[in-house]
Amino acid sequence: MPETVEIALAVNGRDRRLRIEPRETLAEVLRTRLGLTGTKISCDAQVCGACTVLVDGLAVSGCTFLAIDADGRTVRTVEGLAEDGRLSPLQQAFIDKAAFQCGFCTSGMLMAATALLEEDPAPTREAVVHGLEGNLCRCTGYASIIDAVLTVGTGRQVDEGERT
Amino acid sequence: MIPRFAHVRPRSLAEAFDALATAGGEAAWIAGGTELLQVMRMGFGQFDTLIDLKGIPDVHGIALDHADGLVIGAASTHRDIERSPLVAEHAPGLARLASRIANVRVRNAGTIGGNLAFAEPHSDPATFLLACGATVQLVGPGGERALGIGEFVLGPLSTAREPGEILRSVLIPAAVPGEGRAYEKIAFFERPAASVGVAVRVADGAVAGATVTVGSLTETPVVVADAGTALVGAEARPEALDGPLAKGRDALGRLDVVADLNGSPDYKRHLAGVLLGRAAQAALVEAIAHA
Numbered sequence: 307m308p309e310t311v312e313i314a315l316a317v318n319g320r321d322r323r324l325r326i327e328p329r330e331t332l333a334e335v336l337r338t339r340l341g342l343t344g345t346k347i348s349c350d351a352q353v354c355g356a357c358t359v360l361v362d363g364l365a366v367s368g369c370t371f372l373a374i375d376a377d378g379r380t381v382r383t384v385e386g387l388a389e390d391g392r393l394s395p396l397q398q399a400f401i402d403k404a405a406f407q408c409g410f411c412t413s414g415m416l417m418a419a420t421a422l423l424e425e426d427p428a429p430t431r432e433a434v435v436h437g438l439e440g441n442l443c444r445c446t447g448y449a450s451i452i453d454a455v456l457t458v459g460t461g462r463q464v465d466e467g468e469r470t
Numbered sequence: 471m472i473p474r475f476a477h478v479r480p481r482s483l484a485e486a487f488d489a490l491a492t493a494g495g496e497a498a499w500i501a502g503g504t505e506l507l508q509v510m511r512m513g514f515g516q517f518d519t520l521i522d523l524k525g526i527p528d529v530h531g532i533a534l535d536h537a538d539g540l541v542i543g544a545a546s547t548h549r550d551i552e553r554s555p556l557v558a559e560h561a562p563g564l565a566r567l568a569s570r571i572a573n574v575r576v577r578n579a580g581t582i583g584g585n586l587a588f589a590e591p592h593s594d595p596a597t598f599l600l601a602c603g604a605t606v607q608l609v610g611p612g613g614e615r616a617l618g619i620g621e622f623v624l625g626p627l628s629t630a631r632e633p634g635e636i637l638r639s640v641l642i643p644a645a646v647p648g649e650g651r652a653y654e655k656i657a658f659f660e661r662p663a664a665s666v667g668v669a670v671r672v673a674d675g676a677v678a679g680a681t682v683t684v685g686s687l688t689e690t691p692v693v694v695a696d697a698g699t700a701l702v703g704a705e706a707r708p709e710a711l712d713g714p715l716a717k718g719r720d721a722l723g724r725l726d727v728v729a730d731l732n733g734s735p736d737y738k739r740h741l742a743g744v745l746l747g748r749a750a751q752a753a754l755v756e757a758i759a760h761a
Binding site for chain 2: 311327328329330350351352353355358364366367370371372374436437440441
């Protein structure tokens, strides 16, 4: 029998207790043990950002973060952004700005942007680019994503090509 | 999936050494795991036991040792370093470097100790710290020792760390009056294509000492002695560096550069030449400000 260990963590505000193998990554545990498949595994090598989740408010690569290292900590995924069925302002901005097409990078983008905005509620365009440059998108060309984040940050509609 | 391993979480150095001695099979230290877990997942390294160093107080913390300089615990994440007021004040070049390593997720989990111990040839910290004359502190069951970066990094993915030793901290010497230290890089992917570290010291309106390092071009970060020499004697004005920089770039041309996905040796030498100018300017500005 493989060695297992018990971990206790809060996931999207809910306390969870799980018995896992040490080798299980946070993304694997979220997806296969907790059914939270909003977090995507794409490159599985920490470079694309599709697996971005927040651990104690910090964006990490779920694909390469051991679930055991989330023991005693607070984890947030894309499923935790909406409250009582109401989309977060950032999620609404992504819709308003058409900031996704296939949607595969979107959960990672939302989590990275959520972490950014929680730390810097009114980021400059440069700060948004810096905060999101580790999240890759093959569809949108990024401008709409940046505009969506700036729309939340500035409180007004930001359109492609605008520089702040 | 990552291959199976046993996981131990020691709370002290003694417990860590004990865990290593009693571990079955191959054991490895782990902190952020951003390199190690990747290596394991790709099948390039097999470890039956991972010993997590993050719970050991001795490898944490950033403090100023007034006699020697800035002591950075090996388990400090790149984010910790980026945000540290002490680093901002005493080694701002390192704070800026840390803010630009890889991507934000790697910065949140990856540690400076892990970066240095992994000794990837493109390592940002190793290249800059080599220019700063920094040392690493290694601790083992038998005692402690300190090594300069150049003595520590031996080759690609190879360091002087003995298997039983833990990299405990990095010591960056305090900047002397008139000293500035800067790092510039260009990256097309997660790791730099080329990077340059420059430390200069000015006195009496001229560059009195200079160290130039280059990273990502050769098997380890290297000091380019002739490039440093080229800067010595230059008037301490950023606009007056053209001649010395041209000589410095000649020295870069003599490096034995490995070709990789980032470009041909000549292209990467060219990049390094551009970065030499940027880093030298930035270091000189800092040096003048601290004269």
